[in-house]
Amino acid sequence: MSSLALPSQSVGDLTITAISDGYLHASFDFLANIYPADAARMQQNAGITDHTSVHINCYLVRGNGRTVLIDAGAGGFKQWGGRLRANLLLAGVIPSAIDAILLTHAHPDHVGGLIDASGETAFPKAELFAHHREVAFWQDDGNLSRAPERARGNFLVARQAFDGYRDRLRTFDTGEVLPGMMAVPLPGHTAGHTGYRLESGGQNLLVWGDIVHFPEIQIPRPEVSIAFDQDAQLAATTRTGLLDLASSDRLLIAGMHLSESGFAYVARRTDGGYRMASAGRAPA
Ligand SMILES: [Zn+2]
Secondary structure, three states: OOHHHOOEEEEOOEEEEEEEEEEEEOOHHHEEOOOHHHHHHHHHHOOOOOOOEEEEEEEEEEEOOEEEEEOOOOOOHHHOOOOHHHHHHHOOOOHHHOOEEEOOOOOHHHHHHHEOOOOOEOOOOOEEEEEHHHHHHHHOHHHHHHOOHHHHHHHHHHHHHHHHOHHHEEEEOOEEEEOOEEEEEOOOOOOOOEEEEEEEOOEEEEEOOOOOOOHHHHOOOOOOEEOOOOOHHHHHHHHHHHHHHHHHOOOOEEOOOOOOOOEEEEEEOOOOOEEEEEOOOOOO
């Protein structure tokens, strides 16, 4: 299988490839503002057979002499994902070829793959970039003590990742993180949840992180939030605003839980909501 078989998009001099890490499962009980039966019906209507599966994407960005990975998948944490390394190889990339990793945030399905099964860093030459508020949040013992039991393990995974890369950890606030890669604050999901706008040759693409977990539910109904959102209200406000922007500006979108296709446009429906549109062609 060649890398041509993996979903890819060109943005000027950059090639962005969706690298699947596999799946996690999230019960519809975690969703707010929707009945589980309605969530199931929406998945069914979208042709999704495994209703509660959430696909995990990472993105490989090549160009301008760099090989950059955005997020690192779950690495098998709770038996989630774990396919990043094998799928990177399909794209012709070995772990030591990655020279930078940009994090959207530090939940375990995004940083679990930074550390391998033996406790070593999985990407031995990569600098790790994260928003300074994201790093500070997970390092704070007060936040750990206030976290619900379900979320305690998330702190341990995030801390292990940041500790493993401590000599190569680069934090940022706003602006350009690497040439042509701009940080876009997307508040609500976590303290430092960040998207990246990739720009080259007058073209651009937005990697929107965890704006949605169930795209066929939350794009049509952006008020539906998930228990993983630290601030559900703010996350919903951010999601709605971004869907509005993405549809009006016809932004090409990449998202960590967007789908196996990896890329999409957002179109406004005639009833005022939104829908996902194929990345093959910008919606009219
Ligand atoms: Zn996630």
